[in-house]
Amino acid sequence: MSQRQPVEREPSPVGSSVVHSVLLVGAYDQSHKVQFEASSLPGHLIQLMRTGVAEHRVGGRQYIISPGDLLWYHEDEQMVGEVLETPWSWYSVNFIAPTLPPPPFEHRVRRAHPAAYEHFASLLDAWLDIDADPALREIRVHARLLTLLADIEDEGGLPFRMDASARLWWDIEGELRRDLSQPVTLCRMVEMSGRSAMTISRACHEAVGLPPLKRIKQVKMSLARGLVRSSDLRMGEIAARIGYSRVHEFSRDYHRHFDTTPTNDRMSAE
Secondary structure (H helix, E strand, O other): OOOOOOOOOOOOOOOOOOOOEEEEEEEEEEOOOOEEEEEOOOOEEEEEEEEEEEEEEEOOEEEEEOOOEEEEEEOOOEEEEEEEEEEEEEEEEEEEOOOOOOOOHHHOEEEOOOOHHHHHHHHHHHHHOOOOOHHHHHHHHHHHHHHHHHOOOOOOEOOOEEOHHHHHHHHHHHHHHHHOOOOOOHHHHHHHHOOOHHHHHHHHHHHHOOOHHHHHHHHHHHHHHHHHHHOOOOHHHHHHHOOOOOHHHHHHHHHHHHOOOHHHHHHHHO
């Protein structure tokens, strides 16, 4: 048996995986030049462009996307764009990881690590292997996603243009996300930013196409759905995390947002 090498200090224990659940892995293609509009999914969504070129606008940012570009979205970002060169194809993975912060906007689109194509292909193979033992399939999918995440190097993002008004909103939203259990009002946003309610409303609409309070409700519900579907927290604990003191009010708003109750949503995810 080999001797353990001495270390200056003992490493700290490693906790549970940052990835709670993987919701979707796929490979997609578009053969026609089209304009598109969509919303990213709850949690994290990472895409790797394989072929083609597209103009891409999301949250007040505008990019030209080409093969080898990696895109990272986080929780219900609205996107519009146009395919400029075909065939346009990409890999995609959607996963829930509540404690994993997304990259800063400057790094949301960047050149992929050389091994990213191989990692995505391996991840997709594990995802599609529905005949495998369920526990083994889960291990393989999580292991390959974590390998992909570990190899996403932060070498700087691609050039992009961002409207100053959208930047104001993202600064406000980022501050509010630090503690969604606190009440959110336009007055609080005004005090936080030193800007007028009208300026804040314009900024939010520029960034996400919604009024400020409706956007924050969307953020809260997206976080809640991730916790409902991928954690063991009680509904009262989830409600409290996003600022509800009464579970029935949380359940009512959840049903309005997702057309299902939190309890039924958790059961369907099992």
